Amino acid sequence: MQSNRDLIVEPIGLNVETLPKPLNWCELFGNDHPVEMEIGTGKGTFLTEQAKGRPGTNFFGIEWANWFWKYASDRLRRNGCLNARAVRAEALFFLREYVPDASLSVLHVYFPDPWPKKRHNKRRLIQSPFLEQAVRILVPGGRLQIVTDHQDYFEQIEPTVKASALKVIEYNRPGSAAEGEFVGTNFERKYRREGRPFYALAAVKGEGNGRGDAETRGRGEGEEGDCKLQSANCKM
Numbered sequence: 001m002q003s004n005r006d007l008i009v010e011p012i013g014l015n016v017e018t019l020p021k022p023l024n025w026c027e028l029f030g031n032d033h034p035v036e037m038e039i040g041t042g043k044g045t046f047l048t049e050q051a052k053g054r055p056g057t058n059f060f061g062i063e064w065a066n067w068f069w070k071y072a073s074d075r076l077r078r079n080g081c082l083n084a085r086a087v088r089a090e091a092l093f094f095l096r097e098y099v100p101d102a103s104l105s106v107l108h109v110y111f112p113d114p115w116p117k118k119r120h121n122k123r124r125l126i127q128s129p130f131l132e133q134a135v136r137i138l139v140p141g142g143r144l145q146i147v148t149d150h151q152d153y154f155e156q157i158e159p160t161v162k163a164s165a166l167k168v169i170e171y172n173r174p175g176s177a178a179e180g181e182f183v184g185t186n187f188e189r190k191y192r193r194e195g196r197p198f199y200a201l202a203a204v205k206g207e208g209n210g211r212g213d214a215e216t217r218g219r220g221e222g223e224e225g226d227c228k229l230q231s232a233n234c235k236m
């Protein structure tokens, strides 16, 4: 493990206390490209692969653990991903306080902490308050993507998403996922070696702020959606 000393977060890692409320993505990235967000970046494997492969999209990571935030920021920097930023913050707080309405094209949540003990279930991220924020911050037609290895958590996630203003659709594998992978994060690779099953779900925000139009849903391995959605609130 690299020590904190070896990790350089600038210019990718941001100090949450210096950020304006609400954020202006165009000012932050210096362009009006669509913005995708990952919650719980861990070491930043997904964000780095995506940011490297898709320079026409901006990527923003939220990570609570200080060392992981530093590691992911340093890794993005080493890979020259100037279309990425990462902040150390608690996700629900950050969404509520900093993220503008209708401003994200995709919200990615991969292997969220499952809090498996019954008395800790209330700490799980994906519950109604989080979904209300997802509905608020996605652009019309924007997508939420979730993968977990935890069946009990998934059995809570699926009905909660279905009860929200999002419409469940077919899950799209990101292009950076390797053969047979759902998404290709560190946790997926580790859990795959252990032979665990995976559960994936995608949902879309409708054009009229309500349910999406797509009719299908699944746990399969479709092609990556070609997301060309623009942030609705960009004023350069």
Ligand SMILES: C[S@@+](CC[C@H](N)C(=O)[O-])C[C@H]1O[C@@H](n2cnc3c(N)ncnc32)[C@H](O)[C@@H]1O
Pocket (backbone or CB within 6 Å): 039, 040, 041, 042, 043, 062, 063, 064, 065, 068, 089, 090, 091, 092, 110, 111, 112, 113, 125, 185, 186, 187, 188
């Ligand atoms: C199980 S790990 C998965 C990491 C990565 N997504 C992967 O698949 O390899 C969950 C990550 O989410 C972060 N996390 C958990 N709850 C969070 C929250 N409320 N806000 C921000 N990050 C959170 C944890 O610190 C951890 O790095």
